[in-house]
Amino acid sequence: MIAFAVDPEALKNTIAAALGGKARRVDVKLGEVTVEVAAADYLAAAQILHDEQGCRFEQLIDLCGVDYSTHGDGRWEGARFCVVSHLLSVSLNQRVRLKVFASDDDLPVVTSVTGVWASANWYEREAFDLFGIVFEGHNDLRRILTDYGFIGHPFRKDFPLSGHVEMRYDAEQQRVIYQPVTIEPREITPRIIREDNYGGLH
């Protein structure tokens, strides 16, 4: 297990005190502190985590989207899209995970934190590209990983693994064309969730 300079339980209390009513949930699991905030408090909470003594998270290490729609084979209740950030404090040697759920499933909107951490820029572009999460206040929200002119958000759970279009060279037209995919996703190993204590492993 990875050792930290600051005890996760102590960090949990510090963060809970710093955020006060802004934190919906603060917990420690597997030695990692997770904070969940409401979409309305997201930017303010990020600023507090960045500035407050005892927090001082100078670095946004990672930011990504998660689509919870099929989590636990449909047992998920709650908002569909979540933005998860991993923060690191170099001065205090501690980490925290910051989660925020977008309130609207059809048009997920979350405030941008590029003003707090410049590194959020590309990460938010990526989450927009792959999940269609809109970051309000981001000044350059373009697609980043997918092709020019790509349609859809490929990491959403309702987007097929094989995609919708494929590219090939057409000898007649003498150019590269797009056409509907000719392959089908082939899943050899089914996805299974076992009941609790199956096999006595956990």
Next chain:
Amino acid sequence: MAEIKNYTINLGPQHPAAHGVMRLVLELDGEVVQRADPHIGLLHRATEKLAESKTYIQSLPYMDRLDYVSMMCNEHAYCLAVEKLLGIEVPVRAQYIRVMFAEITRLLNHLFWVGAHGNDCGSSTILLYTMREREDLFDMYEAVSGARMHAAYFRPGGVYRDLPDSMPQYQVNKIRNARAIKELNSSRQGSLLDFIDDFTQRFPTLLSEYHTLLTDNRIWKQRTVGIGVVTAERALNLGMTGPLLRGCGVAWDLRKKQPYDVYDRMDFDIPVGKTGDCYDRYLVRMEELKQSNRIVKQCVDWLRSNPGPVITDNHKVAPPAREGMKSNMEELIHHFKIFTEGFHVPEGEAYAAVEHPKGEFGIYFVSDGANKPYRMKIRAPGFAHLSTMNELARGHMLADAVAIIGTLDIVFGEIDR
């Protein structure tokens, strides 16, 4: 006098200085860069989406194909994340083997970096020197895993197999005669550990050759000193990690600060720079080569005298030994289940990071209790580093943009994922 307008040029997607498939749109005022807009994603293979439809073991080899210059370090983060979710212990010998190969990988990465960066800045000689050493390191990979690059050697719970007792030998061929082959094989007479030990003794001399070629070289300094300067505070805000952050004088290294496996038992130093320019980052990486070599040596000494298991005996996670599988019904069932259904990971989420040669490489898993991850996110250091390109290159000459791409140490396998 003619009116001078800003000029937009397109660098790539195929360009030797772009280190892969990157399209860089540069806005120039004369020869001075005003804005650099990297277009990435040309190598995007949706590794994270693919992992959602594969079991935990099936997606491990994808890790090698992320940063294809430091393969085993990617696997390391993946295994640590899975182990964290499963809550399993890894045998000490396996931890030492992992640390040793993580450092061999760091040597591989930094050697390639110094060669390629030197080549970008006009010194092709260094590239040939570093490729020579990489050959020996690839032989170590091959001896232990059978593959020279995409090893798939680290597994959740340990490593795939123990270190071999003999090294493969070169055969006489059309290109090399018997005497040359004998010389090549001279360091390969003993076990893999003997070969690695021999390398660690040769390497400091080789490293001093690189220093002779570059460190005090006037042209090299003209190309790198004062280029791409970034302050420590800004580097943190931009998400820089690894040698880029240390080049600015921040002594931050996960191997020391948040040690994983047996790094806390290793004796090594963290080099830091002062000014945060390309030259400092070069010096930091060169010193890291020396320190990695020290760690490898310590691992070799420990591994020689401490035999033991190299993978967990929890057969729900790691396959049983071949012999047991052939003679024991229960082991056979374990073997069958692990290679058909895979293992189930408890519901939860975990993030595990390693000090990858390029910076902090992390894997974030969201599991819902299935045999496949619900969501996997790869935190690639190169992604954050390339996003700083605009800020680093602004105000520099076009030729310096190439030096800055070089110093960021980018590999598109991990940036585009």
